[in-house]
Amino acid sequence: MSLQFIERKEGFIFLGEPGTGKTHLAIALGYAACLGGVRVRYAQAVDMITGLQTAAATHRLPEALRAYRQPGLLILDEVGYLPFDLRGADLFFQVINVRHERGSLILTTNQPFKNWGTVFGNTTVATAIVDRLSHHNDLIKIVGDSYRARHRKSREQ
Secondary structure, three states: OOOHHHHOOOEEEEEEOOOOOHHHHHHHHHHHHHHOOOOEEEEEHHHHHHHHHHHHHOOOHHHHHHHHHOOOEEEEEEEOOOOOOHHHHHHHHHHHHHHOOOOEEEEEEOOOHHHHHHHHOOHHHHHHHHHHHHHHEEEEEEOOOOHHHHHHHHHHO
């Protein structure tokens, strides 16, 4: 929570099953960054891709990419929950590429890197994304039961 990772343009990849607190951690770090005066942008991965595809169709892609490049911290949530088509994979790569070594990133995913070829529909693009992500981001694997499932069980008892 010291936010030194932002000064170093580093970040985190939270990997774990649904309900294990990845998004909660990402948002908490984003909130702390906001309190520290850092510009933060949060997006669910599929929403970012949809927005970028719309921007590309309306000839506004450079402007849309700039919105993801500029913040001191970008939080991309739920990468891998839904697969991307080839254009979506290309756009995701462009975001990661324009941010590489320029700003901090927090990413949440339920898929290990070995499955990202399927997520992105292209092993070459997936490998390039993982290469950039693993350069300045720490992978934190979260293991445990789903908070929602535990909460549901406690209500049923």
